[in-house]
Amino acid sequence: xxxxxxxxxxxxxxxxxxxxxxxxxxxxxxxxxxxxxxxxxxxxxxxxxxxxxxxxxxxxxxxxxxxxxxxxxxxxxxxxxxxxxxxxxxxxxxxxxxxxxxxxxxxxxxxxxxxxxxxxxxxxxxxxxxxxxxxxxxxxxxxxxxxxxxxxxxxxxxxxxxxxxxxxxxxxxxxxxxxxxxxxxxxxxxxxxxxxxxxxxxxxxxxxxxxxxxxxxxxxxxxxxxxxxxxxxxxxxxxxxxxxxxxxxxxxxxxxxxxxxxxxxxxxxxxxxxxxxxxxxxxxxxxxxxxxxxxxxxxxxxxxxxxxxxxxxxxxxxxxxxxxxxxxxxxxxxxxxxxxxxxxxxxxxxxxxxxxxxxxxxxxxxxxxxxxxxxxxxxxxxxxxxxxxxxxxxxxxxxxxxxxxxxxxxxxxxxxxxxxxxxxxxxxxxx
Amino acid sequence: xxxxxxxxxxxxxxxxxxxxxxxxxxxxxxxxxxxxxxxxxxxxxxxxxxxxxxxxxxxxxxxxxxxxxxxxxxxxxxxxxxxxxxxxxxxxxxxxxxxxxxxxxxxxxxxxxxxxxxxxxxxxxxxxxxxxxxxxxxxxxxxxxxxxxxxxxxxxxxxxxxxxxxxxxxxxxxxxxxxxxxxxxxxxxxxxxxxxxxxxxxxxxxxxxxxxxxxxxxxxxxxxxxxxxxxxxxxxxxxxxxxxxxxxxxxxxxxxxxxxxxxxxxxxxxxxxxxxxxxxxxxxxxxxxxxxxxxxxxxxxxxxxxxxxxxxxxxxxxxxxxxxxxxxxxxxxxxxxxxxxxxxxxxxxxxxxxxxxxxxxxxxxxxxxxxxxxxxxxxxxxxxxxxxxxxxxxxxxxxxxxxxx
Numbered sequence: 001x002x003x004x005x006x007x008x009x010x011x012x013x014x015x016x017x018x019x020x021x022x023x024x025x026x027x028x029x030x031x032x033x034x035x036x037x038x039x040x041x042x043x044x045x046x047x048x049x050x051x052x053x054x055x056x057x058x059x060x061x062x063x064x065x066x067x068x069x070x071x072x073x074x075x076x077x078x079x080x081x082x083x084x085x086x087x088x089x090x091x092x093x094x095x096x097x098x099x100x101x102x103x104x105x106x107x108x109x110x111x112x113x114x115x116x117x118x119x120x121x122x123x124x125x126x127x128x129x130x131x132x133x134x135x136x137x138x139x140x141x142x143x144x145x146x147x148x149x150x151x152x153x154x155x156x157x158x159x160x161x162x163x164x165x166x167x168x169x170x171x172x173x174x175x176x177x178x179x180x181x182x183x184x185x186x187x188x189x190x191x192x193x194x195x196x197x198x199x200x201x202x203x204x205x206x207x208x209x210x211x212x213x214x215x216x217x218x219x220x221x222x223x224x225x226x227x228x229x230x231x232x233x234x235x236x237x238x239x240x241x242x243x244x245x246x247x248x249x250x251x252x253x254x255x256x257x258x259x260x261x262x263x264x265x266x267x268x269x270x271x272x273x274x275x276x277x278x279x280x281x282x283x284x285x286x287x288x289x290x291x292x293x294x295x296x297x298x299x300x301x302x303x304x305x306x307x308x309x310x311x312x313x314x315x316x317x318x319x320x321x322x323x324x325x326x327x328x329x330x331x332x333x334x335x336x337x338x339x340x341x342x343x344x345x346x347x348x349x350x351x352x353x354x355x356x357x358x359x360x361x362x363x364x365x366x367x368x369x370x371x372x373x374x375x376x377x378x379x380x381x382x383x384x385x386x387x388x389x390x391x392x393x394x395x396x397x398x399x400x401x402x403x404x405x406x407x408x409x410x411x412x413x414x415x416x417x418x419x420x421x422x423x424x425x426x427x428x429x430x431x
Numbered sequence: 432x433x434x435x436x437x438x439x440x441x442x443x444x445x446x447x448x449x450x451x452x453x454x455x456x457x458x459x460x461x462x463x464x465x466x467x468x469x470x471x472x473x474x475x476x477x478x479x480x481x482x483x484x485x486x487x488x489x490x491x492x493x494x495x496x497x498x499x500x501x502x503x504x505x506x507x508x509x510x511x512x513x514x515x516x517x518x519x520x521x522x523x524x525x526x527x528x529x530x531x532x533x534x535x536x537x538x539x540x541x542x543x544x545x546x547x548x549x550x551x552x553x554x555x556x557x558x559x560x561x562x563x564x565x566x567x568x569x570x571x572x573x574x575x576x577x578x579x580x581x582x583x584x585x586x587x588x589x590x591x592x593x594x595x596x597x598x599x600x601x602x603x604x605x606x607x608x609x610x611x612x613x614x615x616x617x618x619x620x621x622x623x624x625x626x627x628x629x630x631x632x633x634x635x636x637x638x639x640x641x642x643x644x645x646x647x648x649x650x651x652x653x654x655x656x657x658x659x660x661x662x663x664x665x666x667x668x669x670x671x672x673x674x675x676x677x678x679x680x681x682x683x684x685x686x687x688x689x690x691x692x693x694x695x696x697x698x699x700x701x702x703x704x705x706x707x708x709x710x711x712x713x714x715x716x717x718x719x720x721x722x723x724x725x726x727x728x729x730x731x732x733x734x735x736x737x738x739x740x741x742x743x744x745x746x747x748x749x750x751x752x753x754x755x756x757x758x759x760x761x762x763x764x765x766x767x768x769x770x771x772x773x774x775x776x777x778x779x780x781x782x783x784x785x786x787x788x789x790x791x792x793x794x795x796x797x798x799x800x801x802x803x804x805x806x807x808x809x810x811x812x813x814x815x816x817x818x819x820x821x822x823x824x825x826x827x828x829x830x831x832x833x834x835x836x
Contacts, residue, residue, distance in 0.1 A: 019732060022728055022729075022732055025725075025728075026725050026728070026729065029721050029725060030725075033718060033721075100494075101496070102494060102496045102689075102690050104688075112496075112688060112689070112690055113690065114494050114690045114692060174496040174497065174658075175496055175497040175498070175688075220657065220658065220659070229619065230545075230618055230619020231619070300707075301792050301793070302707060302711050304791070304792065305469070305711075305788060305792055305794075306711075306714060306715075308788070309462055309465070309466060309715070309718065310718070312458060312461070312462050312784075313462060313718060313721075313722060315458060316455055316458045316459060316462070316722060316725065316726065317725060319451055319454050319455045319458065320451075320455060320725055320726070320728075320729035322451055323448060323451040323452065323455070323729060323732075323733050324729060324732050324733070326447060326448065326451070327448070327732070327733060327736035327737075328736075330740075331736065331739070331740075379710055379713075379714070382710075382713075383706045383707075383709055383710035383713070384702070384703050384706040385706070385710060414447075418447070
């Protein structure tokens with residue numbers, strides 16, 4: 001029966017090509033704009049940590065004095081990080097900063113290239129499920145005793161070592177030799193939740209070095225450095241915050257335990273005259289990935305406005321289609337009257353027309369996806385939209401046809417109902 | 432006007448089509464008015480003047496690495512090499528760039544005692560030498576520029592007294608209408624800065640900042656104190672491409688093992704700084720055009736259908752003496768009736784939508800002109816959308832009334 005209705009629907013669409021084209025056009029525009037804005041939202045609202053979302057916690061401390069900042073800082077000061085790194089209260093933990101260095105090989109012909117580098121701890125790779133091609137993270141010893149070791153990304157391995165297993169080879173960062181201990185496969189997280197403040201759509205780094213080197217080599221942080229009071233001295237002995245710190249806590253007990261540890265830490269620091277904002281009841285915030293993404297508002301505000309407006313736009317398109325559909329179906333009333341007279345049930349008439357509407361919706365959805373895809377690429381090339389946002393989120397393949405067919409059927413419900421109520425007698429008489 | 436009553440009763444008899452049209456008009460008014468309002472605001476943001484000779488200012492960054500490099504000496508030599516290049520008007524070191532989206536922010540206090548001093552508004556802190564003013568192309572409206580030879584070499588150089596040139600906006604925010612020249616401000620109550628000049632305008636690096644007009648220049652040359660240096664070169668825009676090559680050539684000849692990158696004019700930084708707003712305006716603009724197009728097409732389609740359905744009726748009217756103009760007027764009156772009600776309800780909805788947007792996002796209240804203009808626009812669009820098919824109705828011959836179907 002369904003295929004028969006589909007056949008009827010297709011005939012009907014072909015019989016009034018202009019009208020059908022108009023309907024498909026209208027719905028495809030509505031769907032296209034909605035899909036485009038929803039796609040950006042889906043990508044940015046994505047939680048890339050998956051089932052590790054409630055196991056990874058961004059550690060925030062209210063180390064600022066009274067009357068300074070209104071909110072928790074995302075980053076920590078060097079002294080806090082060094083103290084927290086010493087504790088075993090969390091099974092895994094990683095401090096990290098974004099920095100950059102000039103990458104060179106022994107080949108003098110290759111021009112030095114400035115590369116983003118993440119200085120972090122060994123646990124980073126396990127915590128954030130970084131896939132290795134060759135080798136692995138550095139030995140735990142490098143976290144306490146600075147060692148010039150590096151984990152490199154696939155593209156760098158391809159460029160410098162032609163994709164071979166380069167573990168044990170040497171690359172030069174700012175002219176200093178670093179021994180390659182691991183090569184990671186292409187790895188992408190969007191949004192880049194472990195460091196949202198250096199651009200949530202930025203690529204992940206292709207070079208990772210031990211955090212322990214940061215103090216020894218005085219690497220410049222490439223991210224935000226924020227201070228709430230005037231201080232002399234370098235970054236390493238001030239209250240300025242510039243380091244991200246994450247802990248892995250797998251069970252509620254571990255979470256509780258770590259919170260207690262941090263509370264104790266704050267107490268010990270208050271003895272030393274730090275954490276002076278006494279208007280607070282807690283100086284500690286442990287944010288899992290979902291909350292971390294929410295608190296940092298990674299979905300752009302403009303995008304949310306556009307989603308609202310595009311949904312209204314879609315509504316206009318649907319109202320439009322509803323009207324057109326009503327006109328078209330009513331025109332067919334004599335034909336339906338005859339069919340009713342020779343025994344077609346109301347349900348069959350209703351189903352037949354809904355199939356037709358659904359088909360229009362599906363065609364509109366297909367074109368809508370094309371519109372959305374084209375529009376995203378156009379916007380990316382014209383307005384420096386991040387390329388990451390131009391790919392279609394996997395969920396869109398379900399959302400798009402869902403919205404297209406669903407909304408078309410919703411719009412078609414009324415016209416189909418009106419037409420299936422057609423009284424056969426009226427049309428038999430007039431003929 | 433006497434036609435309104437029969438038209439109204441005709442519409443009331445087959446309600447669904449007019450109701451749908453009405454709904455479409457109401458939604459269109461609400462969406463188009465708000466979208467147009469947001470577009471206008473974004474364009475307003477984008478038009479603001481940065482105070483800088485944007486097209487002429489070419490900037491680039493250099494990254495020095497390796498042991499045993501005298502960074503200060505090298506930075507001094509770099510400046511000389513750049514000045515000697517043909518086509519270069521002026522050159523200056525800088526720590527940040529207007530519209531550059533990253534940079535330094537700070538806040539002064541108004542007294543030397545940190546316990547009693549009051550905080551002054553936050554501002555972007557540009558650090559450079561006596562050439563920065565001219566290289567950026569800033570307009571000095573009061574006081575003087577920095578004096579050659581009295582430029583501190585980095586933040587740790589406390590020998591040279593600190594001087595500041597502030598923007599007019601900052602002076603106003605900090606001191607009201609008083610002249611700021613000669614006033615002293617402090618950082619953490621420790622370092623004193625004397626205000627020596629006022630420039631008309633200099634925007635900060637962040638275009639979405641509320642305090643985008645609050646900027647100061649300080650007589651500190653940060654180049655040579657770290658591995659990163661930012662250079663600003665003023666030259667005719669047409670020379671930028673040639674100069675980019677020349678700069679790379681001359682600085683690499685001095686030392687090939689360093690990285691030169693981000694050769695961009697401030698005009699190019701402007702483009703990326705406002706890309707988000709430009710995109711928003713573009714997408715909303717496209718939405719308005721498409722919405723009007725769809726509304727018009729839908730309306731035309733519906734009128735066309737109505738004509739077919741009412742062919743006999745129209746024929747009868749024509750036979751009874753209605754002129755072509757009467758028929759056209761009938762369809763138009765029908766449309767204007769709907770538009771009138773739609774405009775009224777749509778405007779109310781537009782303000783409600785604006786209120787919702789204001790609650791959730793940092794948007795301003797909708798100005799009344801936007802729904803008004805939207806209604807005028809819809810008036811034009813629907814008139815065209817109705818007239819084109821309705822002319823076919825007017826062309827219906829009275830003889831049709833005598834036929835049976």
